[in-house]
Amino acid sequence: MDHVSFPGLGLEFELRRSAFSVFGIDIYWYGIIITLGFLAAILMALRSSRKYDLTADNILDLVLYAAPVAIIFSRLYYVIFNWDQFRHDLASIIRIRDGGLAIYGAVIGALLVAWIYTRKKKISFLKLVDFAVPYLVFGQGIGRWGNFINQEAFGTATQLPWRMNGNVIDEYLWRNNYDQRIYGVHPTFLYESLLDIAIFLFLLFWRKRKKAEGEVLFLYFILYGTARALIEGLRTDSLWLGSLRVSQALSVILVVVGIVLFLYRRAAMKKAEEGPVVLGQSKYGALLMKMKEEEAAEAKATATEEAEAAGAGTDETEKAGAEGSKEAAAEETAVTGTAGESPEGSTAADEGPAGTGGRTDGTIPGDDPSEE
Numbered sequence: 537m538d539h540v541s542f543p544g545l546g547l548e549f550e551l552r553r554s555a556f557s558v559f560g561i562d563i564y565w566y567g568i569i570i571t572l573g574f575l576a577a578i579l580m581a582l583r584s585s586r587k588y589d590l591t592a593d594n595i596l597d598l599v600l601y602a603a604p605v606a607i608i609f610s611r612l613y614y615v616i617f618n619w620d621q622f623r624h625d626l627a628s629i630i631r632i633r634d635g636g637l638a639i640y641g642a643v644i645g646a647l648l649v650a651w652i653y654t655r656k657k658k659i660s661f662l663k664l665v666d667f668a669v670p671y672l673v674f675g676q677g678i679g680r681w682g683n684f685i686n687q688e689a690f691g692t693a694t695q696l697p698w699r700m701n702g703n704v705i706d707e708y709l710w711r712n713n714y715d716q717r718i719y720g721v722h723p724t725f726l727y728e729s730l731l732d733i734a735i736f737l738f739l740l741f742w743r744k745r746k747k748a749e750g751e752v753l754f755l756y757f758i759l760y761g762t763a764r765a766l767i768e769g770l771r772t773d774s775l776w777l778g779s780l781r782v783s784q785a786l787s788v789i790l791v792v793v794g795i796v797l798f799l800y801r802r803a804a805m806k807k808a809e810e811g812p813v814v815l816g817q818s819k820y821g822a823l824l825m826k827m828k829e830e831e832a833a834e835a836k837a838t839a840t841e842e843a844e845a846a847g848a849g850t851d852e853t854e855k856a857g858a859e860g861s862k863e864a865a866a867e868e869t870a871v872t873g874t875a876g877e878s879p880e881g882s883t884a885a886d887e888g889p890a891g892t893g894g895r896t897d898g899t900i901p902g903d904d905p906s907e908e
Contacts, residue, residue: 538704540687543720544697551685564633566682573678574603577671588667594659598668602649606642607632613641617775617782635688638775639676640786646672666752670739673760677732683725691722691770698723708772722770731763748801757794761787 541548554562581595614636615622615629621636622629647665654661683689687704693712699720701709706716738759743752765787768774774781 538687538702540684540700540702540705542698542700542723544699553685565685569682569685570675570679573675576678577675580674581668581671585667588663590659590664590667594657594664595668598650598653598664601653602646605649606645607637609645609648610637610639610641613638613644614775617777635686638783639679640783643672660749662750662753666743666746666749669753669756670736670743673732673739673756674736676760677729677736680725680729680732684723689725689771689773691724691727691767692772693719694722695719696722698726700726721772724767724770727770728763728767731767732760735759735763748805750801751798754794754798754801757790758798761790761794765791 538551538553539548540551551565553564553566555565555568556563578595578599582592585592585595611629611632617638618636628634650665650668651661653659654664680689687702690700690705690708693709693714695718700723701716701720705721708721709716709719735756739752739755742755746752765784768781768784768787775783777785
């Protein structure tokens with residue numbers, strides 16, 4: 537049984553590294569805590585994936601491929617930069633239950649798998665990692681509590697009110713001539729855990745407001761790199777490359793790379809907005825393309841309706857014309873019939889009343905009024 541305390545805060549804890557045993561094999565709290573953080577991150581990712589045009593299969597496939605690779609890379613990172621510990625006992629390289637994993641190795645391995653996966657599935661790499669990286673840093677924040685159980689990854693001696701003591705920590709203080717009654721160590725596990733959760737919340741906030749793909753990943757590089765560079769300077773168990781703390785140097789590189797890439801993406805996006813829009817080459821171009829297609833379809837439908845209406849009007853006109861022609865023909869026929877009877881009428885008129893020889897003055901031929 538181990539004990540950990542925060543004397544300045546009046547807190548004391550009794551801890552066991554082993555949670556339980558299965559067939560005589562101890563299951564450590566360190567592994568359980570990391571697993572819980574990992575599962576919580578997966579569940580949150582699954583819940584939000586559809587909002588970002590990703591499927592549950594995308595998330596689960598990536599996890600299944602990335603998890604074992606991340607573990608292998610985290611171990612390799614630790615072994616490479618701590619080679620003196622393993623050079624005379626190569627078999628110990630695979631005994632990860634003895635400890636020795638590095639988060640940066642896991643991140644490198646996970647990003648590599650994500651890149652290969654997106655190329656195979658024809659998915660945007662930056663889009664996928666922008667979605668996933670907040671959950672990665674959340675898992676990191678939860679996993680740091682495994683260091684608390686093991687009393688590892690702590691910082692240098694301090695007299696701050698939140699200093700941390702424990703049976704393992706006190707041995708370190710004693711070896712370095714610090715009075716355990718006055719001194720404790722920086723709880724760097726707690727610093728990083730709190731900062732990781734804060735970064736997680738900020739990245740979730742930014743993910744909804746990003747202006748270019750990749751911004752969330754680059755902000756992770758900047759924010760986590762800055763936090764880790766500061767915290768690494770306090771730790772007492774850093775991996776070294778000559779006179780450099782490896783993780784601190786890598787953190788500084790990530791910050792610089794993150795800033796450069798963030799600014800580059802913003803500049804490229806601004807240039808694209810100011811230049812001509814090539815339809816179909818961006819999200820906005822695709823939207824404009826769709827709008828134009830809808831407008832063209834609507835115009836075509838309107839033209840068809842107008843043509844059909846015009847055709848119907850022409851038919852009515854032709855029909856009316858045909859009926860008018862029929863009526864005119866009927867009238868002409870009637871007039872012609874009347875004209876055919878008029879000669880007989882005119883003969884009768886010429887002849888006048890019967891026996892008058894056609895005269896209408898009431899005289900009889902041969903009678904001359906002047907003879908009276």
